[in-house]
Amino acid sequence: MMTITFRGTGDAMGVPRVYCDCEICSESRAGGVNRRYRSLVQLEAADFGTMMIDCGPDWGKQMEAAGLRFVNRILVTHAHFDHIGGLPEWADACRWLGVKGEAYAPAEVLTEITQRFPWLGRNITFIPIDQPSYFGSWDVSAWKVNHGKNGYAYAFRFDQRESGVSWAYCSDSIGLTEEQQKPLYGLELLVLGTSFYKENFPYETRSVYDVTEALERLPVWKPKRTLFTHLSHDIDLRKTYSIPAHAAFASTGLEVSVGE
Template sequence: MMTVTFRGTGDAMGVPRVYCDCEVCNEARSGGVNRRYRSTVQLDSADFGTMMIDCGPDWGKQMEAAGLRFVNRILITHAHFDHIGGLPEWADACRWLGVKGEAYAPAEVINEIIQRFPWLSRNLTFIPIDQPCAFGDWKVSAWKVNHGKNGYAYAFRFDQKDTGIAWAYCSDSIGLTEEQQKPLYQLDLLVLGTSFFKENFPYETRSVYDVTEALAMLPVWKPEQTLFTHMSHDIDLRASYVLPQHAGFAHAGMAITVGK
């Protein structure tokens, strides 16, 4: 059994945006329900302990909120700053504690990270995850997905041994090809990035699905449950949106149990 806890559900800029005076940002600024750190989830299991997916610039605050003083394993979806900006802080924690953290990512993501932060390898061990690997009873597979104008990202699928239970984390994607959609079919849980409810900017300028596009795909993918993350200040958690019973918005501190 695995517990998935959302430590951040915001997009690249988080909520509130420092420049913005909209109602959602002001509510978030006052400590309301719309305050969103950059997207990160914490994974806990008796099989493998605690690990995270992504390590953005809010990592230190997220660790404090979780009551964690250290985590020794992080999976990384891609090398954009909102997903790796906390790596220097994590590496510094490793240095002070005299341990080496384990950073799992596809090889091309690792290469990008090391080009930007060549000194991280002193305190972090980078482990390619181009082939499926196992953490306890879970097989973890990474696959490349379209990230629109921002290039590419990777998503992770978790399959529990002998149970047929599977879930996926796909935070940054849009316009997935048929091949890229295959790992998303018939999941017990889908965590999907949707920055806007309805994004009206030209398609070629966009990088993440909006909620309306995601809702149109759910009858195709048929997940048992879907939670949206990577949300901008366009989405107001106080509002009433028309969503299917099996879909909803994630929020910081929300915990979901997957598996047996």
């Protein structure tokens, strides 16, 4: 069995926005339920230990909040700052503890990371994951997805060999092609990025699905359960939204389990 813990559920700017006095930002600034660090999940399984997906600029705060002092393996979806801004801090932890961390991502993502932070290789081993990889009883595969005006990202699918259970993490995507949608069919759990409930900016300026668009896709993909993450200051967790019972917004500290 794998336990997935949401350590961050925010979009690129997090919540609150430093410049914003909207109701949601004000509530989160006062320590409310809408306080959101940048998106990151922690994975735990008896047969491979602890792993995280992404390492944004809030990584240190997220580790402190979780009572964690170290993690030695991280999957990276893409090289945007809100997903890799914490890598130097992680590398420094590796240096002080004398442990070399392992960062897994497709080769083109690793190239971008090492070009931006060329010194990280002293304390982190970068391992390409262009082909399916194996962690304990789970097969992990990455595939490229459209990220709108922001280019591309990768999503990860986890398949447990014994049970046949599958789940996927797709935090930054919009306008997926038919080919890019194939790994999302028939999942036990889908974690999908949706920054706004209904995003009214021109489509060509956008980079992530909104909730209404995601809800149109769920009957096609047919996941048993969906959790929305990468949430902006448009989403108010105190509010009741018109979404089906098998879908919900992820919140900080939420734990879910998949597999056997």
